[in-house]
Amino acid sequence: MASHRRPKQPSRARVTVLTATAAAAVALTSQTAQAAPSAKPTKDEVKSKVDKLYQDAEKATEKYNGAKEKQGKLEKEIGTLQDKVARGQDEVNELRAGLGSLASAQYRSGGIDPSLQLFLSADPDSYLDKASTLEQLSGKQVEALRTIQEKQRSLAQQRQEAGDKLKDLADTRSELGKKKGEVQGKLAQAQKLLNSLTAAEKAALEEEEKRASRASERTALKAQEEPAPKKSAGTEAKSGGSAAAAKPVSGRATSAYAAGQSKIGSPYVYGASGPSSFDCSGFTSWSFAQANQTIPRTSQAQAQIGTRINSQSDLQVGDLVFFYSDLHHVGFYAGNGQILHSPRTGAVVRYESINNMPYMFGVRV
Structure with missing residues (x-):
């Protein structure tokens, strides 16, 4: 004969404990999810x-x-x-x-x-x-x-x-x-x-910068050793600034560029204008000062002097080159698509591709 006894109901105290335990588990899960750290940037x-x-x-x-x-x-x-x-x-x-x-x-x-x-x-x-x-x-x-x-x-x-x-x-x-x-x-x-980077990641970044700098230096020095290709009169007439292209770089600009080369490896420091550290415009103004020529201190003011050269193909070694729409960066053109400049904090005076930043125009002093 089957038993018809009713199953025993859990006591009120037991229900209360189970409910509290479940609630605590949910809260703990929620807190754990909120406290989970965001993915570390690469x-x-x-x-x-x-x-x-x-x-x-x-x-x-x-x-x-x-x-x-x-x-x-x-x-x-x-x-x-x-x-x-x-x-x-x-x-x-x-x-x-x-x-x-x-x-x-x-x-x-x-x-x-x-x-x-x-x-x-x-x-x-x-x-x-x-x-x-x-x-x-x-x-x-x-x-x-x-x-x-x-x-x-x-x-x-x-x-x-x-x-x-x-x-x-x-x-x-x-x-x-x-x-x-x-x-x-x-x-x-x-x-x-x-x-926030690991020691290995920092070392990898430094090595990437050094490798890129060495490659740019080899390219720039090679360009200066080779004679510049001659342009026909027709080519110069078609370029965006034939008068600027026809005017050679001055002896002082050449001397200023040479002075800049002597500072390769000097650290970037904001507001510095030499002789042991530089920001971008401090580097170019110091270099021209060594050639006994005074130019303005800021990149925006330096962009207003000399003869403007719009086309990269008309640039010559020693020309000033300006970047970004607000002209907040300046360096020297080093030949073969390279520039010599003081880039930013954490870097040193070095050669770099002109295409690494948005080129605006050049100025021949």
Whole structure:
């Protein structure tokens, strides 16, 4: 006979424990999923991100260089104005002392001219309009008063100009600090990414850079040893800048390029302009300085000098070459599609393919 006994129901306490255990398991699974680390970026992904950060840092570096150059100019201009004001005030003081001597002589001879007395005790700039019309002033006194008035007006203008430049200098220093912070921030981000690589990955990246640099150096040096192919007149006429192509590179540009070659292996440092470290425009401006030629400090300003050369086929060794739409990078053309430049933080002055960056145009100095 079959048993019809009802199955035993779990106790309320047992149900509560099971439910709590299940809930805890679900929560633990959820937390584990949330805490699971994201996939570590590959060496190539890190390199791509670091290259972008270095490019952003270089943009900020050229703006930093521009602000630094402006600061230097303003400091010189302010110094010149302050010297002028000081000399002008000395001249005014001497003229006033002369009038004081004249007043003393008049007093000893029987009294001081009332108009001169009024001048010596009041602002001559506001007084002259009245005093110059008085008959009792001699021609010599009027001339002296006019000279003082003109000098005081000039002093007032110079003081105002110096004040304006001081305000501009304060703004420039503020901008300089911001750009410096921006550069340092980008470099810190890049370094953090590089630190995430293993020792083997870092070594692999360094070897890739060295290998590419050696290959570019061999290509550039080979091009300089071989005679450049001659262009026909028709070819030059078709190129985008025949006048620029017909003009040879100057002796100073050749000397500047040679000076740049002597610095191969020097490290890139933002804001540096030699002699042991450089940023991109610091490298080119230092190189030209060795050839006794001064060029602007920033890449954007350097792009405005000399003769522009649009076509890469018209470039000659020693020409300046500019990259990116905002012209934030500059180097020397080294021949055979290679450039010599100071690339970025973590790199050194070296040869590199001109096609590694978006070429804009060249300039023949």
